């Protein structure tokens with residue numbers, strides 16, 4: 126019999142099976158100079174740096190909007206978010222969700238996966254429907270209006 130015990134999250138009596146995982150989701154608007162090459166550079170940086178932070182996640186890009194899911198140790202995710210806030214390649218950052226949980230990672234194998242989406246409008250609308258803070262709802266509405274007015278670029282369907 127193997128002496129290695131594989132822990133499972135739903136298994137009682139073996140202490141914390143996973144360290145607490147901080148999960149942060151935001152969306153933002155890419156600034157005009159951001160093209161596909163710029164997005165690829167962002168992904169390359171994320172893949173180089175996220176492993177040492179223990180951060181995994183997903184970056185969705187579509188119609189000039191970023192949508193990012195970050196998960197990892199709280200301090201590292203928070204530090205990364207400060208860097209992201211200072212990054213001039215996007216603005217109108219809206220924090221959609223921030224929770225600390227004891228659970229498995231959703232994206233254990235993705236240092237940062239790029240997902241291209243034609244359905245970013247649905248993502249923003251869902252976020253608006255569930256927004257509880259007025260400030261967030263306002264920014265999301267503004268992003269949706271810009272999207273509908275066609276003032277945000279539609280790179281991935283070009």
Ligand SMILES: Cc1cc2nc3c(=O)[nH]c(=O)nc-3n(C[C@H](O)[C@H](O)[C@H](O)COP(=O)(O)O)c2cc1C
Pocket residue numbers: 167170171172174175184191193205208209212214215237
């Ligand atoms: C939408 C977006 C997502 C990004 N995601 C990450 C990421 O997951 N990890 C990361 O290290 N940098 C990411 N970056 C880049 C950071 O903002 C920053 O430029 C990079 O970490 C280098 O930071 P430094 O120059 O202060 O060392 C992202 C940038 C943007 C605009």
